Amino acid sequence: MDIDKVFKALADPSRGYLLDLLHRESGQTLTALCMHMDMTRQAVTQHLQQLEEANLIAVVWQGREKLHYLNPVPLHEIHARWIGKFERDRLDVLRNLKNKLEGKDDDKT
Amino acid sequence: MDIDKVFKALADPSRGYLLDLLHRESGQTLTALCMHMDMTRQAVTQHLQQLEEANLIAVVWQGREKLHYLNPVPLHEIHARWIGKFERDRLDVLRNLKNKLEGKDDDKT
DNA sequence: TTGACATGCAAGTAAATGATTGCATATAAT
DNA sequence: ATTATATGCAATCATTTACTTGCATGTCAA
Structure with a gap:
């Protein structure tokens, strides 16, 4: 598709x-x-x-x-290919951003 | 948004x-x-x-x-506004289509 | 079978879009 | 200070896109 x-x-x-x-x-x-x-x-x-x-x-x-x-199938595909993929990392990305903004290293806190 | x-x-x-x-x-x-x-x-x-x-x-x-x-937030929005919405009716829609194609009424089978 | 209805096909137009080129500005390195 | 690096701004151009108009075709109904 x-x-x-x-x-x-x-x-x-x-x-x-x-x-x-x-x-x-x-x-x-x-x-x-x-x-x-x-x-x-x-x-x-x-x-x-x-x-x-x-x-x-x-x-x-x-x-x-x-x-x-x-x-509705293609919308399901979007979910599978894009949204699921990005959302899985959601918290990681936001933490990463926060740390960079604060000039810290990634310290997994 | x-x-x-x-x-x-x-x-x-x-x-x-x-x-x-x-x-x-x-x-x-x-x-x-x-x-x-x-x-x-x-x-x-x-x-x-x-x-x-x-x-x-x-x-x-x-x-x-x-x-x-x-x-990733906007993609989450898409999921909430579009995909969830359409997918919820997924089976209904497909059954409806199948019945129409077969010239039946909606008989909930 | 004739007229109304539901749709298709194709050419043309105006606006939006993706990309370029040329120049300007601010930050870093020597 | 001077030079190199990282980016911004703006005008331009070609292509695509959304729509229109005009005509053609097929189906139903009286």
Whole structure:
């Protein structure tokens, strides 16, 4: 999975809002989502395509309607690859910073 | 905290790499970081500024040297605001999708 | 089968972004 | 003091990005 694509997809407020909309109600059609967005349908389509490419949403066609579903898996990946990794060292980093600021050595206190 | 700023900061691979560098070794100077980056010092500076504005790194001046430290707190925020939120519904969403795909009602099986 | 509805495709535009170059400033070393 | 080092500031440029507009296609309903 391309984690950068996921971050890029999440970087735009409109796309974040689309995810929020889908979180509130799963399986919404394109036009349903458009009603909450202050832009043209095509703009929304393009945002949704990016979200889809980042694997953040899944699309199901039902006749002429396009239903959108949230996929929480990539966010789980972010947690695994970034947040967990950095948080594990959280206290260490902060202590390290504190010591440096105080001009001390790392003395594990 | 502006969560969009954090995502935007994380969206660029160069900035992600800078965070990785700081994760490996905390407190590196600007020029130390530059040595690993295939771009001018000024470009790196600008990336670091964005990371700083997103509160993902903290900067400490030591004489003429600028030391950079990782701040894991915003990533923690992401976890709290996004990942936890979506993951909580993970199984529900997937079941919902599965049922829709099979043309069933939600029957809680 | 005709009209309305749901969506796609593609070209064009304005603004944001990543990166560069050139010059300025402050700290350290000799 | 003078020189080298570490960094900042600002203008510029190319690319990407978010959006728009216009037209095309496919599906449902009367």
